[in-house]
Amino acid sequence: MVDFVRSQMQGYRASVKRCADLAAPKASREMPPVPKKIIFINPPYERIAPGYDFLRHITNRSPSLGLLHLAAEVRLRGYQPSIVESDMLDLTADEVADRVIAEKPAYVGITLFTVGVWGAGAIARKIKKALPDTVIIVGGPHISSMGPETIRRFQELDMAVNGECERPLMDPLNALECTQSLAGVPSIVCRYCAKI
Numbered sequence: 215m216v217d218f219v220r221s222q223m224q225g226y227r228a229s230v231k232r233c234a235d236l237a238a239p240k241a242s243r244e245m246p247p248v249p250k251k252i253i254f255i256n257p258p259y260e261r262i263a264p265g266y267d268f269l270r271h272i273t274n275r276s277p278s279l280g281l282l283h284l285a286a287e288v289r290l291r292g293y294q295p296s297i298v299e300s301d302m303l304d305l306t307a308d309e310v311a312d313r314v315i316a317e318k319p320a321y322v323g324i325t326l327f328t329v330g331v332w333g334a335g336a337i338a339r340k341i342k343k344a345l346p347d348t349v350i351i352v353g354g355p356h357i358s359s360m361g362p363e364t365i366r367r368f369q370e371l372d373m374a375v376n377g378e379c380e381r382p383l384m385d386p387l388n389a390l391e392c393t394q395s396l397a398g399v400p401s402i403v404c405r406y407c408a409k410i
């Protein structure tokens with residue numbers, strides 16, 4: 215059940231006057247009075263062959279384009295996004311989790327490449343232990359092929375969203391904000407609504 219998610223919405227619900235309009239562009243709806251924090255994470259990657267760690271500094275140092283798209287989209291819809299780029303900031307999974315926990319976000323969104331799945335699992339586990347009400351959502355290329363398997367394997371992940379998610383991510387967020395059922399939400403693989 216999504217009771218643990220729903221409980222955090224109790225006080226907030228009354229203040230969102232036109233919940234159904236959360237999917238509408240900013241100008242056409244009332245904004246939530248206090249923007250909720252969503253922290254997106256690009257986890258550490260295990261893509262260096264054993265013995266070649268000295269090459270890590272020349273591997274990808276560019277921010278995730280996918281997360282930039284998603285952050286821009288949720289900001290338009292009244293949320294307060296930020297992004298933690300683990301490899302660019304040389305952060306371990308533990309350090310990423312600590313940063314996130316200090317911010318107490320309502321939502322965490324992790325981008326998943328297959329080479330990032332273990333780091334993402336470790337981050338999610340630590341966040342969930344400290345902030346059990348924070349909803350942890352994953353997406354990205356690994357999820358497009360391994361969504362149900364990933365949600366079954368990592369108990370600390372609440373749901374996965376498939377494909378390109380600028381719009382689809384808004385569907386579960388709107389459902390949670392409006393305390394609607396997640397069961398009918400398309401594109402998601404969800405632990406609580408018999409969709410895995």
Ligand code: B12
Nearest residue numbers: 274276277278279280323324325327328353354375378379
């Ligand atoms: C450009 C690219 C790169 C760039 C990344 C540039 C950047 N900083 O973003 C570079 C060259 C650095 C790169 C590196 C790697 N890449 Co690459 N890359 C691509 C490519 C060609 C396009 C990705 C892209 O930018 N798409 C556009 C953005 C806007 O979309 P997106 O990132 O997919 O994000 C969308 C969705 O996935 C989803 N989403 C993403 N994250 C999240 C998170 C949440 C919470 C939600 C809800 C949704 C969501 O919503 C986003 C918006 O629509 C894809 C192939 C492809 N056609 O997709 C391969 C691809 C993603 N790469 C791949 C791989 C394997 C790698 C490497 C691991 C290679 C390596 N061995 O080093 C590395 C490591 C990844 C990394 N992040 O460092 C694989 C991933 C397969 C897998 N199962 O993990 C792909 C699919 C190629 C392939 N077919 O094998 N890559």
